Amino acid sequence: METRKKISVIVPCFNEEEGLPTFNKELIRVLPETYFHEIIYVNDGSSDNTFRVILALAKENPTIKYISFSRNFGHQNALKAGYDFASGDCAISLDADLQHPPDVIPALISKWEEGFEIVNTIRNDHASITYTKKISSGIFYKIMRKLSDVNIENGMADFRLIDKKVLKQLKLFNENFLFFRGLIPWMGFSQTNVEFTAAERFAGTTKYTLKKMLKFATTGVTAFSVKPLRLSIYFGSVIAVLSFIYGLYAAYIHIFTDLAITGWTSVILSVLFVGGINLLMLGIIGEYLGKLFIENKRRPNYLISETNLGE
Numbered sequence: 001m002e003t004r005k006k007i008s009v010i011v012p013c014f015n016e017e018e019g020l021p022t023f024n025k026e027l028i029r030v031l032p033e034t035y036f037h038e039i040i041y042v043n044d045g046s047s048d049n050t051f052r053v054i055l056a057l058a059k060e061n062p063t064i065k066y067i068s069f070s071r072n073f074g075h076q077n078a079l080k081a082g083y084d085f086a087s088g089d090c091a092i093s094l095d096a097d098l099q100h101p102p103d104v105i106p107a108l109i110s111k112w113e114e115g116f117e118i119v120n121t122i123r124n125d126h127a128s129i130t131y132t133k134k135i136s137s138g139i140f141y142k143i144m145r146k147l148s149d150v151n152i153e154n155g156m157a158d159f160r161l162i163d164k165k166v167l168k169q170l171k172l173f174n175e176n177f178l179f180f181r182g183l184i185p186w187m188g189f190s191q192t193n194v195e196f197t198a199a200e201r202f203a204g205t206t207k208y209t210l211k212k213m214l215k216f217a218t219t220g221v222t223a224f225s226v227k228p229l230r231l232s233i234y235f236g237s238v239i240a241v242l243s244f245i246y247g248l249y250a251a252y253i254h255i256f257t258d259l260a261i262t263g264w265t266s267v268i269l270s271v272l273f274v275g276g277i278n279l280l281m282l283g284i285i286g287e288y289l290g291k292l293f294i295e296n297k298r299r300p301n302y303l304i305s306e307t308n309l310g311e
């Protein structure tokens with residue numbers, strides 16, 4: 001009886017036509033032959049020839065599977081689709097641009113063989129990562145740790161291995177606003193980290209525009225914490241105390257001195273200040289309300305237009 005274990009590799013692809021053939025070669029080269037494997041390419045609504053490239057690869061190699069979305073549903077949903085369909089004893093996810101070096105995969109597998117159920121990777125910041133990306137990701141992880149109760153380490157990447165036990169649980173998650181970097185550490189099980197040095201993007205340009213990045217960061221915070229909602233209580237209390245002190249001062253001026261002239265500056269300042277805080281808090285409440293609204297529809301995370309899986 002064959003006892004070889006099977007590894008599922010999940011690769012989200014959005015407009016990666018240029019680099020994909022090289023990536024595929026590199027990936028197959030590093031996958032240990034002592035395991036079976038399946039490679040699941042998730043085409044996240046690419047507008048270039050990515051899907052045709054994937055189809056050509058799949059034609060040559062029966063271990064290559066594909067899931068093609070009906071439109072762009074985003075990186076995290078592409079990962080979810082991969083996790084939903086993965087049938088291996090473990091699943092490894094990595095980016096298609098060779099920034100997550102495939103040569104780290106054997107290290108992930110050996111940690112898994114040691115008994116770890118989740119092997120995360122931490123990106124060692126490297127010259128190839130832009131300065132703004134380093135700073136913004138540093139700030140982001142700091143805020144995430146402060147606000148949520150999940151310990152997300154700096155540079156945590158969506159390059160990880162999870163055991164089929166974890167995969168089985170993960171398939172039960174039905175949330176629309178996914179943030180795997182928070183969700184996976186939150187899940188528990190026995191976890192460990194492996195460090196890697198991010199390489200330069202092999203081909204094409206980043207698919208994470210500033211807009212996508214901001215959306216992703218907001219989801220990261222709001223999917224894991226209700227602390228921002230509590231801000232209004234803190235702001236409210238501070239303003240109440242300050243107003244009370246100012247009220248005492250105003251009363252003193254009025255009663256004991258003859259300096260009580262109409263103070264335009266203080267009035268306009270306090271109106272603007274309180275107005276600003278009000279809007280900020282409404283915005284935060286709106287953000288959560290909007291997410292509740294969408295979550296409540298229970299829409300699927302993605303729609304598949306073509307696949308060679310589960311047929």
Ligand code: UDP
Nearest residue numbers: 012013014044074075078095096206207208
């Ligand atoms: N990606 C995706 N859908 C998107 C954006 C990105 O599937 O809407 C994929 C992309 O093809 C790549 C991975 O997610 O495999 C990470 O994206 P990218 O390398 O552009 O991000 P960066 O490394 O610049 O943060």
Ligand code: MG
Nearest residue numbers: 095097099201
């Ligand atoms: Mg990249």
